[in-house]
Amino acid sequence: MASDDPTPERRENLERRDTPERRGITVRRAPKYVPFLILGGLVGIAVAAVIAYALPASASYDPGTVFGFFMVLCGAGGVILGAIAALLLDRLSVKRAEHAVVEAVPETEESLPGAEQPTPEAEQRPAPGHPQQQQGDNGNGPGHRS
Secondary structure (H helix, E strand, C coil), X not given: CCCXXXXXXXXXXXXXXXXXXXXXXXXXXXXXXHHHHHHHXXXXXXXXXXXXXXXXXXXXXCHHHHHHHHHXXXXXXXXXXXXXXXXXXXXXXXXXXXXXXXXXXXXXXXXXXXXCCCCHHHHHCCCCCCHHHCCCXXXXXXXXXX
């Protein structure tokens, strides 16, 4: 004979189903590193152009050669400085992080707000822009292939 009183294991499983799972999360805004690296490289290239073309030139070196040399050096330096700036902003975002508690909500068709059941008519209609729904083409005209 089975008892109506659930065992402790069953009671624990029932409680788990009834109470949603809660977890603590950390929310923060972290910088994207690639834009900082690209911006640093572009600033380095701009600095190299100023060094090569705005400053007085030497007669023994072509300004294009000077620009190429300084572009490599200043571009690499700009990328490194961009990475350092991104790391510093990332450390600041860790300090400003906020903690929150979230709980899982089971998703079902009935529980979703605004969820509508598709009608048979909507399932049979082709999507807008579908080749069969072009203006003046009902599928039976001379352009229809079978």
